[in-house]
Amino acid sequence: MQIEASVPQAVPSDPSVDLNQVRSIIQEFKTLPGAMLPVLHAIQDALGYVPPSVVPLIADELNLSRAEVHGVISFYHHFRQQPAGRHIVQICRAEACQAVGADALVAHAKAALGCDFHGTSSDGQFTLEPVYCLGQCACGPNMQIDDDLHARVSSDKFNRVLRAKRGVQ
């Protein structure tokens, strides 16, 4: 959704972001036709998010206004503007998963992680995100942690999978 106006940042310089790294990522992709999404993906893949402090750099290199760059970042659900937990937990909320108990799984996940959607568990391990279909609709409810898919996820299975991710067997 793009109607939510995430406040345009004042863009303070952020010492935790290596601007040289970002610059070289942009160089790598900027000649592609329609380079914006590939650039943003590469930055988020490298840093875990697209920091507001890199918006002017992208705008400069792609010859766009900062507002345009910010507009694109905020339009897409995939891009985040602040750091996330170590792992991204996506739970499918779409119809086929609803038909087999996705709502109950979501409620369990929120309670187990102690956070709402878009929030991060207090130990910084897991960020919880909704997703609208993972293409595994014959075997719901489904979730994806980073790039690992899990089908027919019960509350127990959810706990087991997260324990394994934490490294506690």
Place this chain on the structure above:
Amino acid sequence: MSASNTSITVYVPRDSTALALCAEQVAAAIAQQAAQRGISINLVRNGSRGMFWLEPLVEVATAAGRIGYGPVESEDVAALFDADFLNGGQHRLALGLVEEIPYLKKQERLTFARVGITDPLSLPDYLAHEGYAGLRRALTMPSAALVQEVLDSGLRGRGGAAFPTGIKWKTVAATVAAQKYIVCNADEGDSGTFSDRMVMEDDPFMLIEGMTIAALAVGATRGYIYVRSEYPHAIAALNQAIATANSANYLGDNILGSASSFHLEVRKGAGAYICGEETALLESLEGKRGVVRAKPPLPAIEGLFGKPTVINNVISLASVPIILARGAAFYKNYGMGRSLGTLPMQLAGNIRRGGLVEKAFGVTLRELLQDFGGGTASGKPIRAVQVGGPLGPYLPPSLFDTKLDYEAMAAVGGMLGHGGIVVFDDSVDMAKQARYAMEFCAVESCGKCTPCRIGSTRGVEVIDKIVAGQPQQIKLLRDLCDTMVNGSLCAMGSMTPLPVLSALDHFPEDFGKGELGQAA
């Protein structure tokens, strides 16, 4: 593949649904047991047959054919070896010859003919199973004849709108431009659909071949596959297959020594449902917000970067190789009325045997739900099915004898869309489903028009009031739906009322029971 003559070939799927059900662990366990027992096996990672209740479905090649075992868990593997499954031995998980399983045997697989059988990333495997026969024929034909062949096949776009593919191609072919594009719409955002994903993961060369034929037909030299970010496995498979096709000269400059060139690239979406709408997808590919463009101009005339562009769904493009290989007449022999060929349908949600069913158009919903699907997974009666994705209406059991064909579905107020069928048992709360449809529209609207952007949020509020005990608000909800239908630029806003109104019309008893509260 290096199948040595002495070793037995064992298949463990690499399809992501199989992976979600621990296929990787099963494959590792099989390799480990074989090593431990000193048996040499040839472990092939095939695609999925699409019988997901049997995944991971392990197959063994025997003299009689491929014998299946499933669903296999890694704990079962030692016992399978003990039961001599490598020679088709008896075991509690044995399924007999896979091709004889009724669910598969009753299908008419044209597009999915190879899926589940081959190693998706093996070009030799693809070639050995009729792969690139379509392209080889296409290379001998003038482009106008190629367009005509697709026109004659009766193929209509499988992405939802069912527009004749040949007519779209003809427009692009007839438009003069220095650069033209082929864009594959692989955004597959509809809940309950996974046939595009399966093609990309389980037979990616077929999509590449279809796009290459499209390029020859219209004179395009560049193509993009826009894949949603939710599909990392599909993206990886496509990238690997494209690299292979490039190095074998099935892509790139002077394809197979011809004068034609085609360069293909995968682009990753970023989690926006509306980017499945074709003009929003083009905006997104150009690096902008995925906001819908008004038509005209049609993308066929002014598409990607303002140039003539064929934009087709994955299944539409993947249907082209067999049309070229076997001829238009062969393909159009399947189907009924103006819905010709086959449609890969997807059984999802609360269903006992969920999976992919490719049949000629004309099968009834009841056949799919009962004969193939076996009823609900919960064992309770089916109360409603949603066909055609989140913008499709909910159908009650009284309509289950409807034939699945574009016109027959439309006649009962339904839609076929991308062939996704989501099943709900009698525990479903239809007011909650109606509310969700509005909520989904509010979250995913591109924001260009008011009825969709604001109307959907109002819709959620009005439904909350109705269930909180204000039935007089139902009239308001119907008015609001009317405004959305008539005042929206694209189907997101104009079709969201379908699931809402169908819930209200077919399941009125669920509206006004009292508390729905903040359940969603």
